[in-house]
Amino acid sequence: MDKKLKLTDDILLSVEKPARYLGNEINVVGKDINDIDIRFALCFPDVYEIGMSHVGLSILYDFLNKREDTFCERVFSPWDDLEKIMREKNIELFSLESQDDIKAFDFLGFTVQYEMSYTNILNTIDLSGMAVYSKDRSEDDPIVCAGGPCTYNPEPIADFIDFFYIGEAETTLSEILDLYKIHKNNGGTKEEFLIKLLDIEGVYVPKFYDVTYKENGEIKDFKPNHKNAKAKIKKQIVMDLTNAPYPSKPLVPLIQTVHDRVVLELFRGCARGCRFCQAGMIYRPLREKDVNVLKKQATELIKNTGHDEISLISLSSSDYTGLEELTNYLIDEFGNDKHVNLSLPSLRIDKFSLDIMSKVQELRKSSITFAPEAGSQRLRDVINKGITEEDILSGSSQAFKGGWTRVKLYFMLGLPTENYEDIEAIAKLGQDIVEEYYKLPKEVRKRKPQIVVSTSFFVPKAFTPFQWTAQDTYETFMEKQTFLNKKINKKSIKYNCHDAKTSMLEGVMARGDRKISKVIYSAWKNGATFDAWSEFFRFENWENAFEENDIDPLFYSSRERDFEEILPWDFIDTGVTKEFLYREYLRAKEGIVSENCIDSCMNCGAKSFGGGICYVD
Amino acid sequence: MLIRIKFAKEGTMKFIGHLDLIRNFQRVFKKAEFPIAYSEGFNPHPIMSIGAPLSVGITSEAEYLDVKIKEDIDINYQIKNLDLHAPEGIKILDITVLPEKAKSAMALIDAAKYKITVNNITITDDMINNLMSKNNIIITKKNKKNVLKEIDIKPGIFNIALGEDGDLLLLIATGSRMNVKPEIVLDNLCKVNDIEYNKFDFKIHRQEIYYISDNKFLPLDKIL
Ligand code: SF4
Numbered sequence: 038m039d040k041k042l043k044l045t046d047d048i049l050l051s052v053e054k055p056a057r058y059l060g061n062e063i064n065v066v067g068k069d070i071n072d073i074d075i076r077f078a079l080c081f082p083d084v085y086e087i088g089m090s091h092v093g094l095s096i097l098y099d100f101l102n103k104r105e106d107t108f109c110e111r112v113f114s115p116w117d118d119l120e121k122i123m124r125e126k127n128i129e130l131f132s133l134e135s136q137d138d139i140k141a142f143d144f145l146g147f148t149v150q151y152e153m154s155y156t157n158i159l160n161t162i163d164l165s166g167m168a169v170y171s172k173d174r175s176e177d178d179p180i181v182c183a184g185g186p187c188t189y190n191p192e193p194i195a196d197f198i199d200f201f202y203i204g205e206a207e208t209t210l211s212e213i214l215d216l217y218k219i220h221k222n223n224g225g226t227k228e229e230f231l232i233k234l235l236d237i238e239g240v241y242v243p244k245f246y247d248v249t250y251k252e253n254g255e256i257k258d259f260k261p262n263h264k265n266a267k268a269k270i271k272k273q274i275v276m277d278l279t280n281a282p283y284p285s286k287p288l289v290p291l292i293q294t295v296h297d298r299v300v301l302e303l304f305r306g307c308a309r310g311c312r313f314c315q316a317g318m319i320y321r322p323l324r325e326k327d328v329n330v331l332k333k334q335a336t337e338l339i340k341n342t343g344h345d346e347i348s349l350i351s352l353s354s355s356d357y358t359g360l361e362e363l364t365n366y367l368i369d370e371f372g373n374d375k376h377v378n379l380s381l382p383s384l385r386i387d388k389f390s391l392d393i394m395s396k397v398q399e400l401r402k403s404s405i406t407f408a409p410e411a412g413s414q415r416l417r418d419v420i421n422k423g424i425t426e427e428d429i430l431s432g433s434s435q436a437f438k439g440g441w442t443r444v445k446l447y448f449m450l451g452l453p454t455e456n457y458e459d460i461e462a463i464a465k466l467g468q469d470i471v472e473e474y475y476k477l478p479k480e481v482r483k484r485k486p487q488i489v490v491s492t493s494f495f496v497p498k499a500f501t502p503f504q505w506t507a508q509d510t511y512e513t514f515m516e517k518q519t520f521l522n523k524k525i526n527k528k529s530i531k532y533n534c535h536d537a538k539t540s541m542l543e544g545v546m547a548r549g550d551r552k553i554s555k556v557i558y559s560a561w562k563n564g565a566t567f568d569a570w571s572e573f574f575r576f577e578n579w580e581n582a583f584e585e586n587d588i589d590p591l592f593y594s595s596r597e598r599d600f601e602e603i604l605p606w607d608f609i610d611t612g613v614t615k616e617f618l619y620r621e622y623l624r625a626k627e628g629i630v631s632e633n634c635i636d637s638c639m640n641c642g643a644k645s646f647g648g649g650i651c652y653v654d
Numbered sequence: 655m656l657i658r659i660k661f662a663k664e665g666t667m668k669f670i671g672h673l674d675l676i677r678n679f680q681r682v683f684k685k686a687e688f689p690i691a692y693s694e695g696f697n698p699h700p701i702m703s704i705g706a707p708l709s710v711g712i713t714s715e716a717e718y719l720d721v722k723i724k725e726d727i728d729i730n731y732q733i734k735n736l737d738l739h740a741p742e743g744i745k746i747l748d749i750t751v752l753p754e755k756a757k758s759a760m761a762l763i764d765a766a767k768y769k770i771t772v773n774n775i776t777i778t779d780d781m782i783n784n785l786m787s788k789n790n791i792i793i794t795k796k797n798k799k800n801v802l803k804e805i806d807i808k809p810g811i812f813n814i815a816l817g818e819d820g821d822l823l824l825l826i827a828t829g830s831r832m833n834v835k836p837e838i839v840l841d842n843l844c845k846v847n848d849i850e851y852n853k854f855d856f857k858i859h860r861q862e863i864y865y866i867s868d869n870k871f872l873p874l875d876k877i878l
Contacts, residue, residue: 039665039666040742042666046711046854047854049669050669050853050854055669055710056670056674059666059669061665061667061743062741063741291667292670292671297677341685343682343684343685343739344681344684345680376684376692376698
């Protein structure tokens with residue numbers, strides 16, 4: 038029987054990629070609404086092809102649907118062509134699986150991966166036919182919740198979300214659903230349910246907290262206004278990743294997405310301690326998955342999806358203890374007549390990884406990637422990026438000898454303490470790599486090397502040692518970029534540069550407080566959606582939004598904070614202590630490097646989770 | 655060895671375009687552990703091709719996919735096996751082993767038959783006569799060099815008639831020698847009868863693809 042679709046054929050055939058809206062993928066979950074208690078609409082607030090490439094979404098979908106009493110369905114942001122039609126014809130946003138209106142659900146849950154999707158969250162709530170501010174929604178509307186890396190500082194979107202879930206879903210999210218089921222059967226108001234939630238670890242209900250501000254705009258006081266509300270919200274993480282549920286039959290889209298591949302998660306967390314990296318801090322401690330489980334999952338996943346690529350993901354794959362064993366196994370098992378490719382992003386470039394890569398990649402097409410982040414050793418020490426010039430030059434040299442001719446280099450402009458010599462060092466490092474190539478004997482140099490330098494702008498993030506630092510202003514960013522652009526020898530190096538406006542906005546959101554909610558609301562009202570897409574991004578929407586609300590963005594982005602200041606996200610406990618972060622900040626300023634968790638423990642506080650790398654000798 | 659797989663493309667699969675359909679078949683073959691042959695060289699890819707790609711929005715009960723296999727197969731088993739792994743809306747109907755020197759589907763195809771359900775408007779025999787009594791039906795089309803060219807599509811309309819239930823039946827040229835799209839015929843049918851053409855009034859369904867041999871229309875998997 039044909040699936041009942043929310044959109045008629047004439048609408049579907051007049052929009053780009055109608056398959057975004059069908060919910061007919063391989064391994065899609067279907068449940069009878071009459072047999073379940075909880076309807077959960079899980080939203081990745083961006084276009085289908087982006088959301089479907091995100092492994093976190095797939096894990097959550099699987100996790101929620103493993104519960105017999107729950108039906109989790111997906112929602113994505115409709116592309117602007119469909120949105121226009123929906124608004125014209127008053128069509129409300131719907132889920133892909135049952136094609137029912139979001140309004141019919143118990144929960145609407147967002148996974149928030151980047152700040153520039155905030156306006157899409159508002160747009161999703163609005164397209165669903167609900168009020169955007171939590172306080173204006175009715176009892177009949179779904180409960181709106183959110184999680185994901187951006188929600189470690191939930192404050193900028195606190196006014197739109199009924200509750201946040203801080204951490205990894207596999208722990209107490211189930212308790213929330215159990216509680217909801219009882220609540221739903223017994224009847225009761227939304228408010229009553231939210232009060233009950235206050236007993237569950239990892240849950241943050243913004244309405245039960247009050248914020249007051251000093252005259253200078255800093256937070257004066259942040260405290261619970263309900264007796265059950267916890268003063269600190271502790272992040273939730275899975276300690277036993279090996280036995281954590283993992284989707285064995287993930288969805289396989291019928292249209293091409295950003296990544297169509299099987300994903301194996303080597304570990305969560307990171308041992309490295311780069312001082313700019315939020316993921317490296319909030320997901321501590323590092324927790325590995327057993328190599329034998331990964332082998333089993335690889336076989337199962339290829340069988341159940343038919344994909345022709347396996348990707349090993351983690352924040353720093355070279356640190357995985359079973360990497361050699363795993364890659365050898367995968368190459369033997371899938372390499373030859375099975376025609377499955379292996380991809381290994383985030384590898385450190387050394388002899389071992391070049392060996393693997395030459396086995397699994399077609400040299401002609403692939404390139405070698407380095408992310409030194411800073412051009413000079415001084416600045417790399419400041420950010421604690423444990424990679425030396427020697428590593429980079431010898432790595433490139435080995436890669437050139439191995440037949441690669443393309444090298445990509447990623448840097449950040451505007452890192453704390455950066456000066457113009459550091460920036461010039463970027464150009465120099467690029468040139469030194471070019472020269473490494475010409476050191477090779479002439480007969481091996483078949484092609485001209487292609488060196489690509491890309492820079493992004495540094496955005497200080499909550500829960501990093503740089504959470505106190507001032508971000509460069511837009512003008513400074515652009516001056517620095519222009520300076521670098523002049524220094525780079527364009528004959529041998531290609532330079533990718535950007536506009537800094539988005540980074541400046543990210544700088545505001547990443548460390549924003551509740552007052553920023555109004556700005557996001559105004560920007561959305563002014564027409565901002567899909568801000569992460571340069572074809573849709575319009576800075577005026579935001580400029581006007583700041584003005585309308587009389588808020589100075591520089592107060593958030595380009596202001597150095599004191600250690601004593603109450604930061605908007607202080608009430609969230611990631612395990613990593615504020616004292617450790619500050620210690621790291623002071624060491625950064627002096628250019629003192631810190632050891633990584635593999636070599637020695639810096640006592641960050643994450644030991645309190647009682648497992649992971651902190652307990653490995 | 656080359657085989658020709660006959661399949662139907664129905665339901666929501668009609669929204670999936672040609673390239674994505676091919677990608678889906680690649681995954682079906684992998685999941686079904688089907689012994690498809692790969693090309694040689696740096697970047698091996700499974701060897702397969704579709705004769706006459708179907709436009710998005712059109713359903714079909716007779717599509718043909720030519721595939722090279724590396725070992726003998728049990729046809730009855732593989733029909734079921736592939737069907738089991740195919741996405742909902744793709745139905746594997748038949749597999750035919752092609753003789754050694756068979757022409758590819760692409761080179762073979764001459765015509766296709768469509769059944770078109772008409773909504774909101776009524777098409778009558780008179781209307782069809784108005785179109786077919788013309789000496790020629792000229793359309794302008796961009797050629798490969800992006801230059802507009804005039805073409806007479808009348809020789810490409812082999813048959814056009816009303817079915818018992820008011821459906822429109824169309825047998826038109828398809829393939830590399832001459833290609834007439836059903837939408838173009840419908841557009842012209844509306845035009846000669848002073849009706850506004852709205853493509854959503856017509857639900858197009860492909861019933862068969864043919865090649866012509868000895869003046870006879872033979873389905874693509876009927877190998878002589
Ligand atoms: S407690 Fe030590 S080993 Fe554990 S994450 Fe922190 S620094 Fe690393």
